[in-house]
Amino acid sequence: MELDRDKCCYCGGCVGICPENALELRETALCIDGERCKNCGLCAKFCPVGALTKDENS
Amino acid sequence: MKIPDYDAVVVGAGPAGSIAARFLAEKGVKTLVVDKKQEIGTPKRCAEGINLGGLEKIGIKPDPRWVTSEITGSTIHSPGGGKVVCKFSKGYVLERKIFEKHLAMDAIRAGARYMVKTRAIEAIKEGDKVTGIRAEFMGEEFTINSKLVIAADGVDSKIARSAGINTTNKMTDYHSGFQYEMAGLNLEGHDMLHLYFGNEIAPKGYVWIFPKGKDVANVGIGILASQSEEGNRARDYLDRFIESHPETFGNSSPIEINTGGIPVSSSVDTFVMDGFMIVGDAAHQVNPIHGGGMAIAMKAAKLCAEVGAQAIKEGNVSKERLYEYEKTWRETEGVKLQKLFKLRIFLEKLNDNDFEKFADILSEEDIIKLTNAEYKSLFKTFARKAPKILPLALKFLSG
Numbered sequence: 001m002e003l004d005r006d007k008c009c010y011c012g013g014c015v016g017i018c019p020e021n022a023l024e025l026r027e028t029a030l031c032i033d034g035e036r037c038k039n040c041g042l043c044a045k046f047c048p049v050g051a052l053t054k055d056e057n058s
Numbered sequence: 059m060k061i062p063d064y065d066a067v068v069v070g071a072g073p074a075g076s077i078a079a080r081f082l083a084e085k086g087v088k089t090l091v092v093d094k095k096q097e098i099g100t101p102k103r104c105a106e107g108i109n110l111g112g113l114e115k116i117g118i119k120p121d122p123r124w125v126t127s128e129i130t131g132s133t134i135h136s137p138g139g140g141k142v143v144c145k146f147s148k149g150y151v152l153e154r155k156i157f158e159k160h161l162a163m164d165a166i167r168a169g170a171r172y173m174v175k176t177r178a179i180e181a182i183k184e185g186d187k188v189t190g191i192r193a194e195f196m197g198e199e200f201t202i203n204s205k206l207v208i209a210a211d212g213v214d215s216k217i218a219r220s221a222g223i224n225t226t227n228k229m230t231d232y233h234s235g236f237q238y239e240m241a242g243l244n245l246e247g248h249d250m251l252h253l254y255f256g257n258e259i260a261p262k263g264y265v266w267i268f269p270k271g272k273d274v275a276n277v278g279i280g281i282l283a284s285q286s287e288e289g290n291r292a293r294d295y296l297d298r299f300i301e302s303h304p305e306t307f308g309n310s311s312p313i314e315i316n317t318g319g320i321p322v323s324s325s326v327d328t329f330v331m332d333g334f335m336i337v338g339d340a341a342h343q344v345n346p347i348h349g350g351g352m353a354i355a356m357k358a359a360k361l362c363a364e365v366g367a368q369a370i371k372e373g374n375v376s377k378e379r380l381y382e383y384e385k386t387w388r389e390t391e392g393v394k395l396q397k398l399f400k401l402r403i404f405l406e407k408l409n410d411n412d413f414e415k416f417a418d419i420l421s422e423e424d425i426i427k428l429t430n431a432e433y434k435s436l437f438k439t440f441a442r443k444a445p446k447i448l449p450l451a452l453k454f455l456s457g
Contacts, residue, residue, distance in 0.1 A: 011103050012214030013234065013319030016227045017283065025214050026177060027095060042229060046283045048236040048292035048317045 001032055001039060007051035014043035014052060059200045064090045065370050067191055067204040068170075069178040069217045071098045074338025074355040075210035076161035077116055081363035083169035087370055090202065091165065092193055094211075096175040099158030103212075103318035104352070105237065105268045105276045107251060109149040112353025116360050124157040125150045126270040130249045134425065136417035137256030137410040144422045149251075151268050151276070154352075180220035181207060186377075187332035188221050206366050206375050208335045210359065213319045215340035223328050225340055229284040231323035233263055233349055236292035237278030239270070239314035244306050248272050253348075254299070255413060261285040262406045265299050267306075277307075280320055280349050282406070292317075322346040324399035325392060329362075330380040337362045343391075346399040347429060354395070358387055397431035397455075404454035412447055419443040 012025035022036035023043060030051075044052040066082050068075045071093035082089045107129065113120060131145035166172060179192045182201060190203040209218040218225045246252070248269035255264050262282035269275045279296040286292060300307045321342035329336050337343065338355035345354060365383040369375045408416060420428070424436060433455040440448040 009315055009317040010101075011235075011317040011319070012212065013103075013317060015214035015216070016212075016225075016319045016321065017229065017232055019226055021216075021219055021226075023214075024216060025094075027175070045286055046229065046232070046234050046319065048234045048286070050288060050291055050293070 001037055001041070001043060002053050002055050003030055003032060004051045004053070007049050009049055009051070011048075014047055017042050017046045059195065059198050061090075061200055061202045063203040064088050065204065066090070066206045066208060066366060067092065067202055068208045068210055069191065070209070070211035070215075070338070070340070071095075071162055071172065071174070072158060072210060072212060072338060072355070073161060073352050074340075074343075074359040075208070076158065076165045077356045077359040078208055078210060078337060078363040078366075079170040080161070080165035080168045081360050082367050083165060085363070085367035085371075086169075087367045089165075089170040090204070091162070091170055091172045092176040092178055092191075092202075093172070093174050094177040098162050098174060099155030101314075102154045102316055103235075104154050104316070105266055105278050105350075106152045106154045106270070107149060107268050107350060108152060108352050110147060112356065113150075115353070116356045120150055121160065124153045124160060126153050126274075127151045127248060129251055129269070132251040132253055133246075134417065135252065135254040136414050137259065138414050140414065140417050142417055142420065142422065142425060143250070144425050146426065151270050153270070178211065178217045181217055181334065183221065186222075188334040191217065204333075205370055206333055206335065208337060208362060208366065209340050210336075210338045210355075212339045213321060215336070218326075218334075218336050218340055221331060221334050223326065223331065223334075223336060225326050225336065225342070227283075227319065227321050227323065227342070230282065231321065231342075232283040233280035233320035233322055234283045234286045234292045235278060235280045235316075235318045235320050235349075236296050237276055237316040238296070238300075238312040239274070239316065240277050240307070240310045240312050241274045242310040243273045243275055243277075244309065245269055245273060245275060246306075248275075257410050259299060260295055265296065273310075274313075276316075278316070283319070320344060320349040320351075322349060322399075322402060324395040325388075329384040329387070330377050332377045333375045335362050335366060335380055335383060343387075343395075346395060346402040347405075354391060357391065361386055394431045397433070398429075400454050401428065401431065401433075404451060407450055407454070408447070415444050416447065
């Protein structure tokens with residue numbers, strides 16, 4: 001997944017939907033664990049502001 | 059960093075965490091609260107509404123330092139522009155970031171200790187038993203040993219998942235939320251909550267206006283996560299709503315943006331394991347109909363702390379002992395939330411025409427009954443006035 005930090009409002013809502021437990025919100029920084037992430041896109045679909053997009057290269 | 063051993067470590071200093079901490083500390087339990095944020099209460103992820111009963115049940119008196127407005131009911135706006143006014147007992151819209159700080163102060167005065175900017179990394183386990191947490195503060199990692207760990211770390215709970223309880227939300231039981239706190243509004247009346255329904259307005263959710271004064275309000279939206287897509291996200295729907303109501307929003311501007319996920323599953327499957335309990339949003343303890351969670355979380359936190367304190371005193375924090383919390387919750391609040399969960403599924407099946415009919419035939423009293431999960435007398439109304447909806451209502455709401 002790719003994160004647009006300019007859009008992210010760091011609510012952590014995506015963390016609660018990630019089936020792989022690949023996301024973590026540290027204060028205002030959303031962190032993506034590239035090893036766990038399967039690029040399923042649920043977080044991107046959920047995001048209220050569209051800050052996440054699927055990584056087309058993976 | 060060397061941290062002394064504690065009887066109880068609470069992860070998360072929101073309403074659930076601080077209420078649990080206060081009740082634990084009042085019972086003489088040596089309690090530490092850790093919160094990853096450097097400032098408790100900020101940013102808010104909440105529309106800030108609560109009814110008086112929700113505060114009274116945990117022994118909190120409304121305080122002008124964190125109450126912004128008094129509310130006497132809600133106006134439901136149907137897709138076609140119809141209105142149903144429901145008066146209920148007194149409620150408030152809070153300044154939640156101040157409220158949360160006061161809850162923390164109360165817990166500290168009761169004897170609890172707090173650490174902020176302290177991130178719980180994972181639960182430490184010996185076999186199936188949780189014995190503490192690994193945490194980090196300003197780049198330094200350390201362990202905290204504790205007889206009991208309470209996960210009150212919200213929708214983005216990591217600690218419950220690391221302990222082995224799945225708190226992950228499903229797209230069909232999760233709302234995508236977006237909100238502006240706005241000033242300069244032209245509100246119809248600032249003692250009522252306003253709720254707007256309709257598939258074009260908020261698919262399988264609603265838009266809310268929660269007044270925080272004469273011309274200030276939280277203006278937000280929740281839509282079912284499975285309905286969210288590029289171009290039709292929570293933010294897009296809310297912006298369109300605001301644009302279509304210049305009479306209310308023409309002279310207003312945002313003073314905050316808030317976003318968040320809202321669990322509407324009614325609860326996770328398990329609240330306890332050896333040495334471990336979950337409470338609040340992390341346990342999905344949220345009203346599935348309106349998405350409100352503060353009152354439910356605080357009430358559950360009190361129960362959680364009472365059982366936890368007793369278990370610590372008895373020297374038995376086994377899953378079986380702590381299950382008293384889960385059992386009591388499921389037999390009381392849980393029953394109601396289960397029923398409201400069914401109501402949510404029923405409402406999601408209605409199209410705008412059905413909803414219009416629904417709003418048309420239901421009285422204020424009927425709607426209050428609905429929100430209290432009392433459905434029986436409604437079937438008669440449906441049979442008489444909306445026979446088309448009756449089979450659906452019986453399927454989802456009976457039993």
